[in-house]
Amino acid sequence: MADPLSKTAVEHVAKLARLRLDEQQLAAYRTQLASVLQHIATLEELDVDVVEPMAHPLDVTNRTADDVVSPPMDLDALLANAPATEGGYLAVPKVLEDQGG
């Protein structure tokens, strides 16, 4: 049996996914995620040394398009989907200098 998933780990994953969880949800997800990890641990028991890693479930490669331009979507339609706009821009609350990428 693998180590049960810590509460802190669940909180960390929730934060990365921008989810705010209450104590009840934390406990529920902790149990569910632990069983997922348990399943992975079971899979890890398999000897896959001779198996090629699978990059994609479909046995298909090189689905590419020619480099030609097609029209953009209607600007008004785009802006209509945004919570707020300003001078053709999508307006969002001020972002601090914690650049993600």
Add this chain to the structure above:
Amino acid sequence: MSSPATIASTRLKIGLEIHVELATRSKMFTRTANVAHPDHFDAAPNTLVDPVVAALPGALPVLNRRAIEMSIMVGLALDCRIASFSKWDRKNYFYPDLPKGYQISQYDLPLCADGALTLPRPDGTVKRVGITRCHLEEDTGKLGHELPGGLHYDGSLVDLNRAGTPLLEIVTEPDLEDADDTVSFAKELRSICRFLGVTEGIMQRGHMRFEPNINVIIQTSDGHEYATPVVEVKNLNSFRAVKGAIDYERDRQVAAWREDGLVMGPGAKSTRGWDDTRGVTVLQREKEDAHDYRYFPDPDLVPVVVDDAWRETIAASIPELPMKRRARYVSEYGLSPADAVTLTDDPRLCDFYDTAVIATAAATPDLSGPAGLAVAKLLLNAGAKRANETDRAIHELGIGPEQVAQLIALREANEVGSTAADELFGHLCQTDEAARAVAEREGLLQVRDDDALDAWVDAAIAAQPQAADDFAAGKDAAAGRLVGEVMKRSQGKADAKAVRGKLEERLR
């Protein structure tokens, strides 16, 4: 803690990450126009967006084949191994410039790896810089705080035009040891990318962004060696900033080490930004989980397989690179290194030059000296002068490579004088006609007709009796005034050599 011993020497250790926006016509994973392509540089905000870019539900990515080919061109130019199999991964994080909530990138199987670029230094030595990998990803949108018209907005304004632009990330080994080599490398890489035609390389537009990883190896007088913690300086978009950030970090890191003695180790790496106005780097606050990207293979995209045939086709499309051209111009044509650099600054000028050289060699096979030298002299004198005056590039003045060859042929045959040649160059910028036709019409061909020359020489002797006496008495310097007089009377059209012959005939 203070340092235990005095510092005997310091040595910089620098690796570079370079982001190159590829100038495909359409985006990386959808066919809406790419803002890094010259046709769309100044598109209004959010006008290069479609459902894939905006991440509307159900929108699916389709890979741009040209972006793959451009990346492979760069990889081959940097002597990389091209992966026969590569795939796409999602890098997950939340940020308003990233509508999907993930960036499509390549995590463990990059398109190109294990290359090198060997730079010649001005002192004749070379510097080899290892290339770790080049992988393809998509650029993000842009965040601003200024409304059209310059009004400040108290929030963040998102422009998604740049979102989805193909972005090639090139990572070097930490082989660089000073700011000058690093800047030379950065400039050469930009030049290579421009000659390959994969980017316009306009730094102010962010077509190339440089991120140096910098630390300092400190040797103390007691024989110990200390490596300061690595600092990554983000998003530099000028060569001046690259140099400034490296020089600043060297001093700052040594001072910091004296102060706290901290050395490289897990968790010691930090990220800084460059303040261009103050010329300093500034610590950027990062959340501790900022690098927890949870990469996983993107199920929406199938892998890319590059077989030998495709790779060879791409390899065959690679033009002669700028470094090789410069070497050829110096060794084969006898150009100065500085002139060779000028001619290889812009790939279009360089191609114009090469075409003109070939045309010149064909038009005047018995040219006295290399055609490359004659063309370079013409372009860098008559051409550069007009380019400066009109604020245009030499290859955009209007004169064609064939006309350059024709002009040089006329000059070589001494059918036009040097002043007339310069004037003819100017006329050829305005017309597509052949150089001889223009020279005839504009009266720029040298006159070698005996009667005409005799008349001018007679008049010159009459007008400059003292000079004529001096020349007759053996003072060679006096010939200048007489020839000048003939040129004045002939409006520059007299063949100076023939005039000189006639003066000797007449006066000696």
